Amino acid sequence: MISYAQALQQLLAAAPAARSEQVAIVAAADRILAAPVNSAQDLPPFDNAAMDGFALCANGQPVVAGSVLQVQGWQAAGDTAAADGDSAQAWEIMTGARMPSGLDSVVPVEQVEVLEAVEGRPTRVRLQATVKPGQHVRLRGQDVEQGETVLAAGALLDVNAMTLLHALGVASVQVQQQPQVAVISTGKELVSDATAELQSGQIRDSNRPFLVSRLRAAGADVVWNGVVSDDVAAFDAALDAALGAGAQVVLSTGAVSQGRYDFIPDALRARGAEIIFHKVAIRPGKPLLFARLADGTLYFGLPGNPISAAVGLRFFVEPVLRKMLGLAEEKVLQLPLQADVRKPPGLRFHARARVQADASGQLRVSVLAGQESFRLKTMLRANAWVVLEGEGDLATAGSLVRVQGWGHREPVQLSPLEMS
Incomplete structure (x- = not known):
């Protein structure tokens, strides 16, 4: 059994480099x-009005309330460039419309009195508020400059x-390029059809849809997924199908421990695979297996308990995907524990947790109750993972612990209720 640090080193050494x-x-x-x-252009690409009103020329000086201006023309969004604006006159203009050349400010329609109009179009107006130079105009390149x-x-x-x-x-x-990944769920007890009635000893297949969804969130392209019984021939056929679909990485759940039906290690060896490690000093998920198939495909044998599979994905598979995506090492938080937490001595413990802000606004993290590897309901309240390391069996309240988001591309996010 190796440490997590040793396992991670071997994982990253085996992971292929990113390709674009x-x-x-x-x-x-x-x-x-x-x-x-x-950027190949400025954004906005031209000076334009920020609201409906009248464009005029302030030329760096306020245009005082009470000023009367003739309306030279009208400009709507999408109109071609207007003729040069007369600095002594105004243009009726709509939001987003290009500013006529020579005009530099906009007075909102609500701050103008229409003195004369022809067929509903203003021809002479009086300002009811002083216009500040440049007001209500979005300048070319104000958001993004060309070449930026x-x-x-x-x-x-x-x-x-x-x-x-x-x-x-x-x-x-x-x-x-997206890593091409396949998922195989093993176990004769698994039922994938949600409408099927469970027979004695059967359970629903939840690992596969979880892994498929989380892999996509992690940036992978899931090219194949399926369920097989505890049968070497069926497993070999599924693995061949996954490889035929182009999988660079294959995940399976179940059949990697030491029971009578834990056939995957021997099945892989029979195919010429190299078992790089099998069993890591973690909880949950200690029986995790990592191998390289004869053609170079990476293989992760995750335990069958759902949280063990989730830990295997988050802390073993995702670092490999991250390297294949050309991303730098993941950044983590260090936050104080809300309460004492018991941990298995000598093992790296991965716990579902909840990050919240206390009354003073300080972020703290709580390890949730119900950490057994079969419990799914705890995941509904979790918004992060806590990682506890070291030889002792107790992490004390207030001590700083490693906190990571639910996925490597998902930083810890708090809901409004958690921020209050």
Whole structure:
């Protein structure tokens, strides 16, 4: 049995380096940038009105209330560039419309008295409020300047990043290739059909949908997933299907301990796989297995208990995916424990936890009750993982502990209730 630090070192040594590809912007959501994005244009691309009203020329000086101006023309959003504006006159203008050349300020329509109009269009107006120079105008390049680096390599293309790229007219981006991953659930007791009635000794297959969902959140492309019984031939067929689908990494759950039906280690050896390690000094999930198949594919044999599988994914698989995505080492928090926590001596303990702000605004973390590896309901309240290390069997209240988000791309987030 090796330590977690030793296991992680071997995992990262075996993980392939990141590779990149160019993809259309419509296919880039939630991908990781492999190269920075520099803006090819200014944003806004031209000076425009921030509200409906009248554009005029202040030329660096206030235009006082009571001033009367002729209205030279009208400009709406999407209109072509207007003729040069007369600095002594105004233009009726709509939000987002391009400012006529020579005009530099906008007075809101609510602060103007219309003195004359033709067919409903104002032709002469009086200002009811003093206009400050440059007010209510969005300047060209005020948000983004042409040539500016707007996103660095390693950035996640979340909805905010994608919105900016669309606004800048970016057609394609260089992103890291997604790791191709497959998931195999093993066990003759597993039932995948939610409508099927459970027979004696059967349970629902929850590990596979959990792992598939979490892998996608971690940035992987799940190319194959399925369920097999405790049968070597069925397992071999499933593994062949996963490899045929292009899997670079394969995860299985169950059949890696030392029971009669824990056949996976021998099945892998029979295929020429190299078992890199089997059993790590952690809880839950000690029987975890890591191997390299004959073709170089990485293989993770996760224990069958659901929280053991979750720990295996979060702390063993995700660091490998992170390297394959070209990301730097994950940053972690150090927060004080809310209360004493018992831990297994000599083992690295991964606990479902909840981060909250106390009355003074200080963030603290609580290890939740119900840490047994079969308990799923505790996950509903968890918003983080706590990692407890060391030889002792007690982590005391107030001591700083390692806190990590639910996934490597998901920092700890507090709800409004938790912030109050």
